[in-house]
Amino acid sequence: MPDPSPFSHPHADRRLPEGLRLRAAEQRDVAGITELSNLPLYRAGTQRLPFQSEDVTARWLGSGGEAASTVVVAELDGRIVGLGGLHRQTGRRQHVAILGLGVHDDFQRLGIGVALLDALLDAAFNWLQIRRVELTVFSDNAGAIALYERAGFRGEGLLRAYAFRNGAYADVIAMARMSWDLGFEPAQAGS
Numbered sequence: 001m002p003d004p005s006p007f008s009h010p011h012a013d014r015r016l017p018e019g020l021r022l023r024a025a026e027q028r029d030v031a032g033i034t035e036l037s038n039l040p041l042y043r044a045g046t047q048r049l050p051f052q053s054e055d056v057t058a059r060w061l062g063s064g065g066e067a068a069s070t071v072v073v074a075e076l077d078g079r080i081v082g083l084g085g086l087h088r089q090t091g092r093r094q095h096v097a098i099l100g101l102g103v104h105d106d107f108q109r110l111g112i113g114v115a116l117l118d119a120l121l122d123a124a125f126n127w128l129q130i131r132r133v134e135l136t137v138f139s140d141n142a143g144a145i146a147l148y149e150r151a152g153f154r155g156e157g158l159l160r161a162y163a164f165r166n167g168a169y170a171d172v173i174a175m176a177r178m179s180w181d182l183g184f185e186p187a188q189a190g191s
């Protein structure tokens with residue numbers, strides 16, 4: 001039997017905002033995701049461009065395709081307060097997904113990031129047969145790095161001047177979590 005909570009970590013029992021709901025992103029979320037993408041802290045932690053339009057969001061949301069992408073929104077009182085996605089790779093890297101994650105500037109540090117991350121790791125390892133989840137994070141984004149490390153991600157290297165951010169080139173750290181990290185192994189057929 002698979003471990004029912006393979007992603008238990010120090011945040012597993014924290015209280016989430018009442019009414020928080022995680023669900024698949026839909027086309028009707030385009031406005032909410034666009035609002036999120038244009039927030040200053042959100043943009044600084046991600047690769048979003050300034051003045052992202054709803055057209056750009058709609059194309060991004062529509063381009064993944066069912067097999068390639070799992071996109072989850074966190075909704076609170078009808079508002080999109082977080083977004084996370086897994087973008088599955090192809091060919092000999094089909095066991096790999098690239099993870100993206102972000103929480104609304106006004107709703108950070110409430111446990112929404114960890115809830116989204118847990119849901120995405122559960123989807124990846126328990127349902128999609130993904131064995132490696134990888135990401136890049138700005139090397140000075142201490143909060144995000146702490147979140148990922150506490151969920152079992154390990155740093156794999158520094159990529160210098162990876163992206164332009166707020167007037168300067170910024171480094172990122174490549175991080176990854178394997179399905180077998182933290183002692184978790186997916187259930188074998190018949191077990």
Ligand SMILES: CC(C)(COP(=O)(O)OP(=O)(O)OC[C@H]1O[C@@H](n2cnc3c(N)ncnc32)[C@H](O)[C@@H]1OP(=O)(O)O)[C@@H](O)C(=O)NCCC(=O)NCCS
Nearest residue numbers: 042045102103108109110111112113114137143144146147
């Ligand atoms: C990074 C981010 C996703 C974290 O989401 P969040 O909902 O604010 O985080 P949580 O409340 O779930 O925090 C879980 C843990 O992560 C760590 N953490 C999160 N933000 C932190 C911060 N600003 N400083 C230090 N640790 C932090 C802590 O260990 C925290 O646990 P604690 O509150 O019990 O100490 C969010 O701050 C964010 O979206 N930032 C802007 C976009 C971004 O940077 N995305 C990451 C791209 S790689």
